[in-house]
Amino acid sequence: MHSQPEAPRVLAHVADNVRRHRITLGLSQKDLAERAGISRRTVISLEAGEANISLSGLDRLADALDTSFVALVAAPTAEPAAINEVAWRGADPASLALLLGAAPARTEAQLWSWSLAPGERYDAEPDPDGWHEMILVTEGELTVARDDGTSVLAAGDHVTYSSAQQYSYANAGATIVRFVRVVVS
Secondary structure, eight states: OOOOSSOOHHHHHHHHHHHHHHHHTTOOHHHHHHHHTSOHHHHHHHHTTOOOOOHHHHHHHHHHTTSOHHHHHSOTTOOGGGOOEEEEEOSSTTOEEEEOOOOOOSSOEEEEEEEEOTTOEEEEOOOOTTOEEEEEEEESEEEEEETTEEEEEETTOEEEEEOSSOEEEEOOSSSOEEEEEEEEO
16 A cells, blocks of 8 residues: 555554454554564554555465454455455556455455356356355446346446355346456355
């Protein structure tokens, strides 16, 4: 995360989450710094919401706090499927990394690139319990119909759901739809 003139919301979330997890574990700032392999000054700055730390540094902090990267950057009330937090900004305002959502994973993650022509439909069988999908539409409009509801996604929209249910992808539009699919188990 690069600090900007106006601090991103994620810095406040990181500050609160690091402090809360550190205190819960009974760690001093010095102990946490040693466990994470970062400086005590960085921990102090993080907890003050003033730090500039890399994404890999946040990963190390999460490991040291026995939690996840997502648990450190997300708002305490955020649903894992809809985090929507800017976790990194570059020097140019057009350069950023937006953490859209997360799902639990036990054994593997798969990254897929899909396209459906107009009128095409893919019907899936339910996956085993514990499997999830994350879909991000990059072009066109995709309908994801599931037992638990239907999502109509335009370019830039995303959805995360359990794939341990009947679901399908459909393109009811007049142009090709392209989307990224992440499967986690």
